Amino acid sequence: MKYNFKAPCSKKKLRAIRDFIGKNLKKHNLDDIEINMIVLAVDEVCANLIIHSHDCDPNESLELNMNVDAKHEGVTFEIIDRGEGFNILKYKEPSLDDIVRNKKKGGLGLMLVKRIMDHIEFKSSPRKNICKLYKKFENH
Amino acid sequence: MIDISNKTEEDFLILTLGGEVDASSSIHLDKALGKAIEQNHKKILVDCNNLNYISSAGLGVFMSYIEDFQSQNINLVLFGLSDKVKNVFEILGLDQLLKISKNLEEAKSLC
Numbered sequence: 001m002k003y004n005f006k007a008p009c010s011k012k013k014l015r016a017i018r019d020f021i022g023k024n025l026k027k028h029n030l031d032d033i034e035i036n037m038i039v040l041a042v043d044e045v046c047a048n049l050i051i052h053s054h055d056c057d058p059n060e061s062l063e064l065n066m067n068v069d070a071k072h073e074g075v076t077f078e079i080i081d082r083g084e085g086f087n088i089l090k091y092k093e094p095s096l097d098d099i100v101r102n103k104k105k106g107g108l109g110l111m112l113v114k115r116i117m118d119h120i121e122f123k124s125s126p127r128k129n130i131c132k133l134y135k136k137f138e139n140h
Numbered sequence: 141m142i143d144i145s146n147k148t149e150e151d152f153l154i155l156t157l158g159g160e161v162d163a164s165s166s167i168h169l170d171k172a173l174g175k176a177i178e179q180n181h182k183k184i185l186v187d188c189n190n191l192n193y194i195s196s197a198g199l200g201v202f203m204s205y206i207e208d209f210q211s212q213n214i215n216l217v218l219f220g221l222s223d224k225v226k227n228v229f230e231i232l233g234l235d236q237l238l239k240i241s242k243n244l245e246e247a248k249s250l251c
Contacts, residue, residue: 011164015141018162018193036193036224037231043195047163096203096232103204105170108232109196115231 001027003066009054009081011047018043021066025075028068030137038075038135041116044109045079045088045131053083053129074118074136085124088113088131141165143190144172152248153181158190161198170201177205182214183251185244189220194228202238215239219247 005020007013018039025035046062054060065078093114094107114120119134142165143158153176161169176184202216209216217239221229229235241247 011162014162014164015160018160033224033227037227040195040228043162047195047197051163096234096237099200099203100206100237103207105166105197105200105204108199108203111232112196112228 001068001070005064005066006061007046007064008058009050009056009060009062009083010058011050011056014043014047014050017046017064020064021077024066024068028072028075028137034138037116041113041133041135042077042079044113045133048088048109049079049081049083049086049131053081053086072137074134077133079131079133080128082128085122085129087122087124088120089122142168144168146172146176152183152185152251153179154185154187154244156187156190160193161191161201162193162195163197166195166197166201169198170204173201173205177208177212177214182212184214184216185247185251186216186218187220187244188218188222188225191221191225194225199229199232199234203234206237215251217241217247217250219243 003024007017021039021042022035025038049062050056062079062081067076088110091110093111099107117133118136121132123130141159142161145156147154155172219241220243221240239250241250
């Protein structure tokens with residue numbers, strides 16, 4: 001089952017992105033905690049792109065493709081943007097100690113994505129960047 | 141969208157959060173906590189009964205004040221978290237760095 005959503009690069013649109021994912025995952029019999037975790041991971045990647053790759057410019061946009069396997073075993077997301085590529089896999093995680101000591105407010109988002117998702121891929125070409133995320137459903 | 145209100149009860153400051161704390165709205169939580177510390181409150185309870193969602197931006201706000209809590213002897217306890225919101229704190233083990241309790245009474249006793 002495929003779903004598609006396009007949003008301007010504005011932080012205010014994150015809620016609409018979350019609503020889109022949550023609404024469609026609900027159709028696949030997942031519990032609230034699992035839906036919330038998946039929504040959270042995609043929210044984090046989108047927020048990161050909107051803020052760091054697009055400077056919250058609403059004239060730019062990102063595209064989200066969501067595909068639930070035919071056997072309902074898991075879900076794949078493709079987050080496509082045309083900004084400066086940000087390779088999540090090359091991101092060096094700070095430690096929680098560093099975050100507390102330096103009173104940093106950022107740094108936790110991509111840690112969450114890595115803990116939640118089962119597979120993360122990043123592809124970049126001059127035309128577009130694709131961040132691919134896969135999550136296996138817990139009851140399969 | 142986030143709603144934040146506050147009231148004092150005995151020597152506790154109770155911050156009530158409602159709605160969703162994300163990259164767009166976490167600034168309001170940051171300001172509310174910053175103000176509570178500036179006003180010298182030492183016992184801060186955060187009511188999360190109506191909090192539907194929190195992302196890393198919200199977690200980061202709490203994390204960024206942990207040093208202040210320790211250096212200024214401030215006790216902050218979150219209470220009334222739904223299972224899905226509590227789970228977000230647990231994914232990175234932040235439930236070990238912050239005090240989280242079931243309800244208001246328990247939160248007061250932890251302060």
